[in-house]
Amino acid sequence: MVDVPRQGGSLSGLTEAEAKEFHSIFMTSFVIFTVIAIIAHILAWMWRPWLPGPGGYKAAMDGAIHYASIVGSYLT
Numbered sequence: 001m002v003d004v005p006r007q008g009g010s011l012s013g014l015t016e017a018e019a020k021e022f023h024s025i026f027m028t029s030f031v032i033f034t035v036i037a038i039i040a041h042i043l044a045w046m047w048r049p050w051l052p053g054p055g056g057y058k059a060a061m062d063g064a065i066h067y068a069s070i071v072g073s074y075l076t
Contacts, residue, residue, distance in 0.1 A: 010019060044050075053059060 010016075012019065014022065
């Protein structure tokens, strides 16, 4: 490739003010996304914990088999 001499500025081509504005918007969006993700994980945990309860995974499988048999009875 041909090396073209740069005339000031940054690698991104943004001015200092534009870079600061972009960084501000990016960080705000990232924080909002992270907060929403944390809330979603907490709600998912409250709805259906992904670690086994006192009965272990066997209790979860028993429930799944029960519901599968109910659905199967409707399909046949």
